Amino acid sequence: MKAPKLTAIILTYNEEQHLPRCLASLDGVVDSILVVDCFSTDKTVFLAENNGAKVIQHSWTNQSTQFNWALSQTETTEWILRLDADEYLTPELQSEIRGKLSSMGNDIEGIFCGRQMIFQGRLIKHGGLFPIRVLRLFRYGKGQCEKRWMDEHIKVPGPTADFKGNIIDHNLNSLSWWIDKHNHYASREAVDLLNLRYKFMPHDSIATFSLRPGSGSKRWIKENIYANLPNGFRAFAYFFYRYIIRCGFLDGQEGMTFHFLQGFWYRFLVDAKIAEVEQYMKKTGCSATRAIKEILFINVQPTST
Template sequence: MKITAIILTYNEEKHLARCIDSIKEVADTIVVVDSFSTDATLDIARSYGVDVVQREWVNYATQFNWALTQIAVDTSWVLRIDADEVLSEYLSTEIKLHLPELGSNIEGVYCDRRMKFLGQPIRYGGVFPIRVLRLFRYGRGECENRWMDEHIKVTGLTEDFKGEIVDDNLNSLTWWTDKHNKYSSREAVDMLNLEYDFMVHDSVASLRGSDQAGLKRWVKERVYSRLPCGFRAFAYFFYRYIFRLGFLDGRAGASFHFLQGFWYRYLVDAKIEEVKRHMRENGVDIKVAMHRILGVRA
């Protein structure tokens, strides 16, 4: 059995060594797919002797699915992990002990993903830990073709592990808000596609089974997306911070739930409205408006 880990990078010198250290005992091969970093990312990767390939960035799904074409065909399982994430010791042990025992009908493995914000674990708000599919049989899974919030999808049976992947980004709050400003443009594209249907709709949304990602995506696409712009951001924040007890996460948690649960969502809605206004005022179609306003070619 051979496990290949894929890490997508761009200027990840703060995180890459920590990530590799957490997976090197379980991954037989580590492939770093870099988008032409300008810091020490490549030097760190090469110092570990991992495989390095480079490709211009379009979006996560495109980059990851391209990476799947670059790994060895004798790979048995693929591990998806971000550079600012680490495997818990418990999950590492589960992978080493239990992954070889899984039947050939099991195509993917779910685990928990927990997040830290400003160095503090986020425990409330109903968002962490969340179940994510990060291990899948080579040739049986791929990343959803979306601009934002991408999940790995498989068609066969899955297994649940109890260990965690921990997202612990060490960059500043200024970096975080800049990143989420960029994310909001990409999410606006996905939300606009639900209304205008200008590209293939690829989604794990489902009410069947116990897949948390599928259920949350269904609610987002069938309920949240149909609420009025602006109001839905406030409603979502209120749900997370009050009903799901986000206020128990303290001061760092208050910042996280407000910024990620309200500010970010409201920014997505504001950009959606800006695109629609540009369409009305200039008589252009959705793709032209998105390129002019969001800088995205879909």
């Protein structure tokens, strides 16, 4: 049976450190690679083109907008693989894609795989986080990225299948870089949580009530349980759940750093930003969208002022 054409889409900005590893994991797996670059100032574009990828540059709004724009620029293909530049495919997932994609029934519109994370050189195994099931393979024309400011996922309307292999997220930048990135992430996540309260944007979500661990069930818990807990307290509760109840302490020193920073500091920072926006709204009487622009410096293209 002839293998279907598969195109990988990678969004980049100054990813010269990670991109060669990512592209190497796609060798012999995909037919073409589209790199959508946000005007990198390092060797990202050179490395991408030197490894046979097609590069298009496009200004940045957020991950969701950039990826959906990339889909509109994709040439004729049958399947799309979404991959971040600091991620790579395991040999098991490479083998599954090469061997099983051609046998997918015509009704299958998306394929889930696992996603694992390496933090400061250590594979995070505890805390109830990884491997998480994510939809990264989908039929061209069937999938689209959620229209969100943070934690966006691919959604398809039809049936899906599962591969056992994993995508590894292994960022090699410093802890200072990680903290700065998550400060920006916290502003974007604050926008999505504020939207649950004030509904200034359409709500686009893959949230699904399910006992099966995955991105859909995780999103349902976040939107229907976590979001309704008191600001600040929920960060403590979430960290306690991850680090104590789900045994995050078994991930050692690196795991303690990761679970504390990502499971408590980051979540508390999100809540602090939400509180600051709401205090500004109360003080000035302005809308949520205006307060977000003034406090978080994010223009969410408000429907009202």
